[in-house]
Amino acid sequence: MGKLANRIALVTGGGSGLGKADCIRLAEEGAHVYVTDVNExxxxxxxxxxxxxxxALKHDVSSRGDWEAVYSRISSDHGRLDILVNNAGIVVVADPEETTEAQFDRTMDIMCKGVFFGCQLGLPLLAKSENGSIINMCSTASHLGFPPFFAYSAAKGAVRSMSKSLVIHCQDKGYKIRCNTLHPSAIETPMIQGAMGRPGQEVKVDEGVLPPGAIGAPSDVASLIVFLCSDEARFLTGGEYLIDNGSSIRP
Ligand SMILES: NC(=O)c1ccc[n+]([C@@H]2O[C@H](COP(=O)([O-])OP(=O)(O)OC[C@H]3O[C@@H](n4cnc5c(N)ncnc54)[C@H](O)[C@@H]3O)[C@@H](O)[C@H]2O)c1
Incomplete structure (x- = not known):
């Protein structure tokens, strides 16, 4: 029996990078996983x-209609949702003077409004869980100043704040739903390869403790998600978890 036996999980942007690793790890721990992505x-x-x-379901997180269709399917299949990983995302590399209105709007639609839809429309199903867990993917970009990720940082900062309101709302309503945010630094995925303009670099998970400046592996994120969604994490809500090998505190 895995740590998440028979849990019902939804991972957005599950077709690539971190979402893909999350889906595989959640399933290894016994969860039934809805892998959704705009890339069907x-x-x-x-x-x-x-x-x-x-x-697998086609799902554009910026579309209310797509969220309604995904939740309707999960409701008829299982009648509840235990785990929601709001992971789907894009990155536009543009500094405060370069960022266009269209880039800003698209970033906010996918990474901020998408999380709003996911949480608001998902609450009725998550409230039927005995240990509901929402993981909202943020970034060290919501802590630090990264000029080339101007719109991206804005969206992640909004999700970071939104998650805190959600935690208190769920507690006050008596819902058994916890919500935590994850803040990785650079993790080896197609997104970071594109943003850094270089081809992939293999990250070995068995290397042990990594040196400063190392890039993390998707499994470094997925392992924390498994723990945060498990019964062992029942006292953990409202947390902000840096996954950055100490890079954010390095002077
Ligand atoms: N890789 C990193 O270094 C890193 C660091 C911090 C935070 N993150 C966050 O982790 C999450 C996953 O990033 P990744 O590195 O795996 O990226 P990725 O590009 O490998 O995967 C993102 C996935 O999201 C999907 N997607 C894009 N727009 C979508 C939409 N409108 N609706 C549904 N799906 C959509 C893509 O098709 C893709 O499958 C993102 O929220 C990202 O901001 C990543």
Whole structure:
């Protein structure tokens, strides 16, 4: 029996990078996983790797209609949701003077409004869980100053704040739903490869403690998600977890 046996999980942006690793780890721990992505082929490929415990769905997180369709499917399949990982994201590399209105709006629609839809429309299903867990993907960009990630940082900062209101709302309503935010630094995925303008670099998970400046592996994030969604983390809500090998505190 895994740590998440028979939990019902939804991971957005599950077709690539961190979302893909999350889906696979959650399923390894016994969860039934809805792998959703605007890139349906990518979602389907991940679901095929997982097998019978996974369902792939096309899902643009900036669309209210898509969220309603995904939740309607989960409701008719299981009647509840235990784990929501708001992971889908994009990055626009543009500084405060370069960022266009269209880039800003698109970033906010996917990474801020998408999380708003996911949390608000998901609460009725999550409230039926005995240990509901929302993981909202943020970034060290919501702590630090990164001029080239201007719109991205704004969206992650908004999600960081939104998550705190959600935590207190759920507690006050008596919902058994915890919510935590994760703040990785650079993790080796297609997103970071694109943002850094260089091809992939293999990260070995068995290297042990990593040196300063190292890039993390998707499994470094997925392992924390498994723990935060498990019964062992029942006292953990409202947390902000840096996953950065100490880089944010280095003078
Ligand atoms: N990789 C890093 O270094 C890093 C660091 C901090 C935070 N993050 C965050 O982690 C999350 C995942 O990033 P990643 O590095 O795995 O990126 P990635 O580009 O590898 O994967 C992102 C996935 O999101 C999907 N997506 C994009 N727009 C979407 C939309 N509108 N609706 C649904 N799906 C959509 C993509 O198709 C893709 O499958 C993001 O929220 C990102 O901001 C990543």
């Amino acid at each position: 082929d990518a979602a389907r490929a991940v679901a095929e790797v997982i097998g019978a415990k996974a369902v």
